[in-house]
Amino acid sequence: xxxxxxxxxxxxxxxxxxxxxxxxxxxxxxxxxxxxxxxxxxxxxxxxxxxxxxxxxxxxxxxxxxxxxxxxxxxxxxxxxxxxxxxxxxxxxxxxxxxxxxxxxxxxxxxxxxxxxxxxxxxxxxxxxxxxxxxxxxxxxxxxxxxxxxxxxxxxxxxxxxxxxxxxxxxxxxxxxxxxxxxxxxxxxxxxxxxxxxxxxxxxxxxxxxxxxxxxxxxxxxxxxxxxxxxxxxxxxxxxxxxxxxxxxxxxxxxxxxxxxxxxxxxxxxxxxxxxxxxxxxxxxxxxxxxxxxxxxxxxxxxxxxxxxxxxxxxxxxxxxxxxxxxxxxxxxxxxxxxxxxxxx
Amino acid sequence: xxxxxxxxxxxxxxxxxxxxxxxxxxxxxxxxxxxxxxxxxxxxxxxxxxxxxxxxxxxxxxxxxxxxxxxxxxxxxxxxxxxxxxxxxxxxxxxxxxxxxxxxxxxxxxxxxxxxxxxxxxxxxxxxxxxxxxxxxxxxxxxxxxxxxxxxxxxxxxxxxxxxxxxxxxxxxxxxxxxxxxxxxxxxxxxxxxxxxxxxxxxxxxxxxxxxxxxxxxxxxxxxxxxxxxxxxxxxxxxxxxxxxxxxxxxxxxxxxxxxxxxxxxxxxxxxxxxxxxxxxxxxxxxxxxxxxxxxxxxxxxxxxxxxxxxxxxxxxxxxxxxxxxxxxxxxxxxxxxxxxxxxxxxxxxxxxxx
Numbered sequence: 001x002x003x004x005x006x007x008x009x010x011x012x013x014x015x016x017x018x019x020x021x022x023x024x025x026x027x028x029x030x031x032x033x034x035x036x037x038x039x040x041x042x043x044x045x046x047x048x049x050x051x052x053x054x055x056x057x058x059x060x061x062x063x064x065x066x067x068x069x070x071x072x073x074x075x076x077x078x079x080x081x082x083x084x085x086x087x088x089x090x091x092x093x094x095x096x097x098x099x100x101x102x103x104x105x106x107x108x109x110x111x112x113x114x115x116x117x118x119x120x121x122x123x124x125x126x127x128x129x130x131x132x133x134x135x136x137x138x139x140x141x142x143x144x145x146x147x148x149x150x151x152x153x154x155x156x157x158x159x160x161x162x163x164x165x166x167x168x169x170x171x172x173x174x175x176x177x178x179x180x181x182x183x184x185x186x187x188x189x190x191x192x193x194x195x196x197x198x199x200x201x202x203x204x205x206x207x208x209x210x211x212x213x214x215x216x217x218x219x220x221x222x223x224x225x226x227x228x229x230x231x232x233x234x235x236x237x238x239x240x241x242x243x244x245x246x247x248x249x250x251x252x253x254x255x256x257x258x259x260x261x262x263x264x265x266x267x268x269x270x271x272x273x274x275x276x277x278x279x280x281x282x283x284x285x286x287x288x289x290x291x292x293x294x295x296x297x298x299x300x301x302x303x304x305x306x307x308x309x310x311x312x313x314x315x316x317x318x319x320x321x322x323x324x325x326x327x328x329x330x331x332x333x334x335x336x337x338x339x340x341x342x343x344x345x
Numbered sequence: 346x347x348x349x350x351x352x353x354x355x356x357x358x359x360x361x362x363x364x365x366x367x368x369x370x371x372x373x374x375x376x377x378x379x380x381x382x383x384x385x386x387x388x389x390x391x392x393x394x395x396x397x398x399x400x401x402x403x404x405x406x407x408x409x410x411x412x413x414x415x416x417x418x419x420x421x422x423x424x425x426x427x428x429x430x431x432x433x434x435x436x437x438x439x440x441x442x443x444x445x446x447x448x449x450x451x452x453x454x455x456x457x458x459x460x461x462x463x464x465x466x467x468x469x470x471x472x473x474x475x476x477x478x479x480x481x482x483x484x485x486x487x488x489x490x491x492x493x494x495x496x497x498x499x500x501x502x503x504x505x506x507x508x509x510x511x512x513x514x515x516x517x518x519x520x521x522x523x524x525x526x527x528x529x530x531x532x533x534x535x536x537x538x539x540x541x542x543x544x545x546x547x548x549x550x551x552x553x554x555x556x557x558x559x560x561x562x563x564x565x566x567x568x569x570x571x572x573x574x575x576x577x578x579x580x581x582x583x584x585x586x587x588x589x590x591x592x593x594x595x596x597x598x599x600x601x602x603x604x605x606x607x608x609x610x611x612x613x614x615x616x617x618x619x620x621x622x623x624x625x626x627x628x629x630x631x632x633x634x635x636x637x638x639x640x641x642x643x644x645x646x647x648x649x650x651x652x653x654x655x656x657x658x659x660x661x662x663x664x665x666x667x668x669x670x671x672x673x674x675x676x677x678x679x680x681x682x683x684x685x686x687x688x689x690x691x692x693x694x695x696x697x698x699x700x
Contacts, residue, residue: 061556062527169647170407199406200583204627204643211638226556233629234638256633270561271631272586276609284565285558288526340631 014088015049016220017073017188022046022082024065024072028293040292042068044244046082047319052187053218057235057252059228059267063289065244066224070190073222074106075099087187104134104184111193113173117165124161127151127179134184150183153216154209171202178209182217192224207234228271228340232256237325240264243292243300246319250326257339260328262305265337273341283338299329307335367437368544368577369395369418374432376410376417385651387413389601390432395545400571400578402592402609404585404624408648410601411581415547418579419464420446420454436462439544460490463538467550469530473522479506479533480518486540505536510566528559535566542574549581564591585628589613597621600649600659603678607685617687617696620644620660658689666695 024043042065050056058066071077073084075091083092091102110116117126128147131138138146148158154175165173174194181189191210195203207230214221225231231238232252239249240263248261259265262283269283285304290296296303298313305312309332317329376388388410395401405411413422422428434446438461446457458464466472474482483505484498493501499518506514509532522530531551538546548567552560568591571578580591588595588609595612597605597620605618616622626642629635646663649655655662657672664671668691676690689695 061558171647199648200585200624201406201627201644202647204629204641205645207629208640208643211640228557229629229631232631232635233641253633256631266558268631270557272557272560272564272584272590273631274585274589274613274625274628276589276592276613278589282561284561286562288528288559289556339633 016052017050018085020083023080025080041244050220055221055235057231057238058224060241064241066241106188107181107186109191109194122162130184150179154179188220190222243295247329254326259337261330263301268340366397367394368397370435372433377429379427395577398575399593402588402595403581405598409598411598460541462545463543464547465534465538465551467553469534478519483537486537490541509536545577547579604688611683617692618689619664
């Protein structure tokens with residue numbers, strides 16, 4: 001019931017983030033003498049919205065463009081084409097200075113908590129850095145109060161404030177990264193594989209922290225991950241990317257109950273289930289993701305798709321709606337695809 | 346890309362009795378590193394056996410000692426002045442000869458490595474030489490152990506590539522590692538490891554760096570190759586899904602010691618050690634009907650500092666079933682039912698309460 005109420009309020013409000021036909025192409029190869037350059041379409045024609053407080057999961061294999069999309073959304077790159085609206089404002093072409101007042105509202109959490117913390121800075125300096133830039137007017141006491149609050153939110157106390165990153169475990173470092181992202185009270189967070197580098201028992205702690213953070217602060221999130229189980233646990237909706245395009249997007253439960261794109265089915269099927277008594281028939285994809293320099297014509301997935309038809313080569317399928325909020329880029333409506341198997345819990 | 350096993354190469358496992366034959370018998374293996382802050386015991390009196398044709402999964406988090414255990418078996422731990430390895434590793438070769446690998450001189454050990462016992466690692470890019478063609482790298486593994494011509498070794502390399510499911514193997518021989526995808530590189534590593542029909546393959550997180558779709562391919566490939574060759578596999582991983590998929594038996598390590606061991610089905614469906622239980626509960630399931638957005642049952646805290654291990658059970662500080670007695674002495678590895686061993690003095694009471 002709460003879900004119904006949430007969707008109702010969400011429908012009335014304008015989205016917090018809106019991506020319209022985003023394109024992020026990168027030139028590769030070429031040289032001074034050889035002018036003709038090829039383009040990698042890392043992100044191509046990607047459109048979606050994220051409501052206030054909503055968590056959108058983004059899954060796909062490496063090379064599918066999910067990290068590029070996350071970075072593009074926060075304007076860490078210059079888009080090739082398309083439009084990004086954040087809090088109702090077009091930020092696509094804003095320059096460095098114009099972006100500065102918006103930056104605190106959108107934050108990024110990286111995968112590797114070892115590489116994303118400066119080893120020469122204390123926790124106080126790391127977590128306080130955004131404040132030092134954005135709010136130089138704050139006094140030391142006021143700044144420390146905000147740092148303490150951010151640390152407390154992520155389950156660390158101020159007694160750690162003068163320690164250096166190397167004194168912390170991987171899970172604690174990721175907490176520090178999250179505190180740094182939260183201190184400016186953002187409305188939108190892009191988390192790029194935030195638990196992938198952590199041990200299993202620590203992953204659960206950080207997933208719980210993110211659930212807690214979103215519940216308390218109602219922050220919207222783009223949660224990028226290759227771990228479908230984590231995504232299913234944390235996200236309201238999930239988008240599946242393949243070779244730079246979204247091939248399926250749906251409310252999490254919809255997607256898990258009835259995937260509509262063969263690639264989604266294959267991803268689900270590939271996830272090993274921690275239950276040795278489950279013996280499943282598997283859809284094992286052959287080969288690797290094709291080179292983004294020369295994607296197959298028509299449906300990019302057709303070279304690996306077990307259900308391919310001759311028509312699939314003709315044109316890029318559109319991302320069409322098959323059910324309320326459930327869209328797929330597959331032309332076949334006759335397929336009943338396998339849903340994931342949970343195994344014993 | 347899923348290769349069919351050609352008629353070439355591998356000898357079939359001798360007979361049905363091979364399944365019970367022990368190829369590795371590890372007794373009281375301990376590895377201690379000398380550090381500036383004193384001795385660090387990375388592996389503590391680990392004993393286990395590995396039978397021909399089986400897959401033994403070594404499960405644990407970083408710092409549990411699972412990788413150091415496999416490196417110690419291969420004698421690949423750093424130089425002796427800083428590392429003390431004790432115990433014994435009895436290896437039974439194809440002719441039934443038994444040898445303690447820890448006592449072999451370096452030359453004899455070099456003839457074992459890559460020949461009778463092979464290893465593959467997590468990151469295939471760092472294990473391959475970037476400036477040599479993959480054909481030459483595989484052929485080197487062949488010529489190092491066998492008296493064959495360079496030409497014959499290359500032919501063998503092409504066979505091996507074919508066997509690990511790389512299409513157009515002959516042409517691929519001249520490829521450099523950077524021209525291959527992550528999954529392909531791992532296939533090349535496997536081809537190299539299998540070059541001399543090893544009795545034992547130690548796979549240290551071989552699929553961790555790969556996408557799930559490619560991971561599924563590699564696991565399938567390893568299973569096929571194992572069926573064809575009868576080799577025993579030690580599979581080091583932290584991924585419980587992979588364990589369920591590939592293992593016959595499981596050994597769970599925590600803070601350098603074995604805390605639970607047994608057949609894969611009992612260990613994963615009715616774990617006895619609270620740490621194993623905690624690990625299994627902390628992974629989210631791909632369940633379409635799961636409620637979601639509820640907190641996971643995380644294990645609180647962190648693994649203990651290996652330089653200052655707790656006096657009693659290493660897991661006690663994080664265990665929800667802890668009693669004062671747990672912190673007094675290190676519990677022994679007890680025999681439980683269904684051939685299981687568990688290092689917990691409370692396992693009976695905990696198991697009873699959970700039934």
